[in-house]
Amino acid sequence: MTNPQLIIQEHYAASGRGDLDGMVAAFAPDVEWTEMAGFPYAGTYRGVEEIREQVFGRLGGEWDDYQAIPEELISVDDHVVVFGTYAGVFTATGKHMRARFVHHWTVRGGQVVRFEQFTDTHLVREAMLMGDGGE
DSSP states (O other), X not given: XXXXXXXXXXXXXXXXXXXXXXXHTTEEEEEEEEEOTTSTTOEEEESHHHHIIIIIIHHHHHEEEXXXXXXXXXXXXXXXXXXXXXXXXXXXXXEEEEEEEEEEEEXXXXXXXXXXXXXXXXXXXXXXXXXXXXX
């Protein structure tokens, strides 16, 4: 499969199944993954193992039923832009979160080489805060 949009669709399908190996199957060994500044896991991660541990491992360990639900994919050449919604419950607080996202993927030679996330980080952090947020 070399169509960039199909590769990204398969990533989200694997995510929906809870199939971590399937999620990273098309990742290049030196893939670069950027979580937006202000997001709880903000930063740029390099390589499949670092992404598995620092992004997917943390999401799976700290959230119940965490989902990245793709709603629209737009593909131009090697780039795929995905509009969607994050949803889940932060385990430590029991608070539900729902936030819109935009993901920008770059696929070359049938492999994901770059990912960048854009989202409402405030909504995610609110779910992670103990109490009702008011004093």
